[in-house]
Amino acid sequence: MTVVVTGGAGFIGSNFIFYMRDRHPGYRIICVDSLTYAGNLSTLEPVMNHPGFRFVRASITDSAAMERLFAEEKPDIVVNFAAESHVDRSIENPSVFLETNVLGTQVLMDACRKSGVGRFHQVSTDEVYGDLPLDRPELFFTEATPLHASSPYSASKAAADLLVLAYHRTFGLPATISRCSNNYGPYQFPEKLIPLMLINALEEKALPVYGTGENVRDWLYVEDHCCAIDRILHDGRVGETYNIGGHNEMKNIEIVKLICKELGKPESLISFVEDRKGHDMRYAIDPAKMQKELGWLPQTKFSEGILKTIRWYLEHRAWWEAIRNGEYQGMIQEECAGGQEREGFDGV
Ligand code: NAD
Numbered sequence: 210m211t212v213v214v215t216g217g218a219g220f221i222g223s224n225f226i227f228y229m230r231d232r233h234p235g236y237r238i239i240c241v242d243s244l245t246y247a248g249n250l251s252t253l254e255p256v257m258n259h260p261g262f263r264f265v266r267a268s269i270t271d272s273a274a275m276e277r278l279f280a281e282e283k284p285d286i287v288v289n290f291a292a293e294s295h296v297d298r299s300i301e302n303p304s305v306f307l308e309t310n311v312l313g314t315q316v317l318m319d320a321c322r323k324s325g326v327g328r329f330h331q332v333s334t335d336e337v338y339g340d341l342p343l344d345r346p347e348l349f350f351t352e353a354t355p356l357h358a359s360s361p362y363s364a365s366k367a368a369a370d371l372l373v374l375a376y377h378r379t380f381g382l383p384a385t386i387s388r389c390s391n392n393y394g395p396y397q398f399p400e401k402l403i404p405l406m407l408i409n410a411l412e413e414k415a416l417p418v419y420g421t422g423e424n425v426r427d428w429l430y431v432e433d434h435c436c437a438i439d440r441i442l443h444d445g446r447v448g449e450t451y452n453i454g455g456h457n458e459m460k461n462i463e464i465v466k467l468i469c470k471e472l473g474k475p476e477s478l479i480s481f482v483e484d485r486k487g488h489d490m491r492y493a494i495d496p497a498k499m500q501k502e503l504g505w506l507p508q509t510k511f512s513e514g515i516l517k518t519i520r521w522y523l524e525h526r527a528w529w530e531a532i533r534n535g536e537y538q539g540m541i542q543e544e545c546a547g548g549q550e551r552e553g554f555d556g557v
């Protein structure tokens with residue numbers, strides 16, 4: 210089995226590569242990543258020299274590169290994690306979100322059609338459903354909830370989802386979609402809530418909470434997300450969408466206070482700042498379809514997962530310090546310069 214994982218130098222994609230290597234050691238895994246600011250080659254160090262692994266530096270928007278690669282590798286499965294993923298950046302500069310998230314998905318699916326890929330899986334988000342009100346706790350997003358995106362990020366992901374369904378219906382592309390809630394865990398880029406607050410707290414810097422901090426997110430440990438995708442790849446039905454979440458809703462302010470408590474830092478570091486434009490109030494996934502059809506259930510409770518995550522950031526200071534001081538991008542230049550000589554590395 211040959212699996213192409215796009216965006217594998219990012220947070221969830223890298224965790225997925227590690228998960229698949231452990232669960233399916235016989236699979237060949239090809240990571241395609243253009244190494245934007247969010248991609249980090251050092252993350253992939255543990256697999257870089259593995260014989261069943263190949264890294265290709267390329268953009269999913271580059272149709273010639275994708276077609277060439279797919280013709281050469283003949284992948285059985287393509288899992289698309291590659292995306293611009295940060296809502297705040299999408300508010301500052303929407304265009305790259307449309308290029309990567311929408312056009313990149315189209316380019317990938319065309320390459321899949323040409324080379325006859327057996328499964329295209331689109332990694333989407335619960336944010337395509339918009340938000341839920343805080344005063345209706347009985348409401349959840351199901352797969353039938355209408356798409357109602359709020360930010361340029363979520364609108365680009367919703368557009369990609371519609372394209373995937375259209376390619377399935379029009380061209381018979383064997384595609385599946387998963388829509389997951391907020392992930393947390395190792396290797397998350399420190400622009401997102403949990404790693405940002407963790408690292409700022411460690412450095413005793415201000416903890417910028419948007420608005421009142423009452424916004425609710427439904428948190429899932431990243432490994433549980435990887436496991437769910439693996440289940441869909443093997444037993445999911447083509448043309449179907451699966452919601453992934455663990456019924457773990459928390460207010461942002463609760464998370465930030467918890468991080469302060471666990472790190473022994475004062476809550477006086479918390480600073481309420483101007484709210485995000487169009488800020489979604491509440492996300493909450495109903496994962497019943499994943500449970501009933503695929504027998505998937507999350508394995509990591511938030512109380513355990515957050516401690517594991519805090520420990521990981523404490524034990525991997527060098528990883529995030531290189532991001533904070535920009536050195537991780539220097540490493541990318543170095544790798545690309547001498548890349549052809551390295552087993553597993555392929556800078557196209
Ligand atoms: P991330 O920002 O950490 O990683 C994205 C990766 O994609 C990076 O390695 C980046 O270099 C790469 N990339 C960006 N543009 C590319 C391009 N044009 N070609 C090739 N590679 C490119 O993102 P993440 O948090 O790991 O999210 C991965 C996917 O999961 C995204 O599609 C996102 O929408 C989705 N998702 C994320 C969450 C979450 O909580 N983080 C929740 C649900 C769904």
Ligand code: TYD
Binds near residue numbers: 295402426
């Ligand atoms: P984020 O991690 O950006 O994920 P998303 O917007 O995709 O849910 O943000 C999670 C929540 O935390 C969201 O409600 C915005 C809030 N937030 C802050 O309050 N301060 C911050 O500095 C960041 C990055 C996020």
